[in-house]
Amino acid sequence: xxxxxxxxxxxxxxxxxxxxxxxxxxxxxxxxxxxxxxxxxxxxxxxxxxxxxxxxxxxxxxxxxxxxxxxxxxxxxxxxxxxxxxxxxxxxxxxxxxxxxxxxxxxxxxxxxxxxxxxxxxxxxxxxxxx
Numbered sequence: 001x002x003x004x005x006x007x008x009x010x011x012x013x014x015x016x017x018x019x020x021x022x023x024x025x026x027x028x029x030x031x032x033x034x035x036x037x038x039x040x041x042x043x044x045x046x047x048x049x050x051x052x053x054x055x056x057x058x059x060x061x062x063x064x065x066x067x068x069x070x071x072x073x074x075x076x077x078x079x080x081x082x083x084x085x086x087x088x089x090x091x092x093x094x095x096x097x098x099x100x101x102x103x104x105x106x107x108x109x110x111x112x113x114x115x116x117x118x119x120x121x122x123x124x125x126x127x128x129x130x131x
Contacts, residue, residue, distance in 0.1 A: 006094050010119075013125060014070065015068055015070050015096075018098045018127065022100060025062075033055075034051055038118070038126035038127060040128065065102075066100055066101060066103070075097065079092060081114060081116060082128070090128070092116075098114070099113070099114050
């Protein structure tokens, strides 16, 4: 499916979804964050326990100090991220590429994560971690 045809409203919704997702991680509310991930995005973590372990210390330190960049100009088209990460067909007609930048923190390097936010068939949005 062709990508990068999202409406301004879909772009705003994607940005808000990533904000809610990241805020849940910062709060340590991993079940809420986990539920926002697409099934394909959950698979690399193996389980909620693994996801919690991997995400815990970093996001506790982030404490909301992050920035969200929708359609970042310094990244490849959304179709390349999907192919490289999942190797599977995902409906991208209304998907949005989002980059989340994190600050340099004590004990952690500054960094970023790239997500694709796509509509669920059943309604709502799902997040793909494609860093």
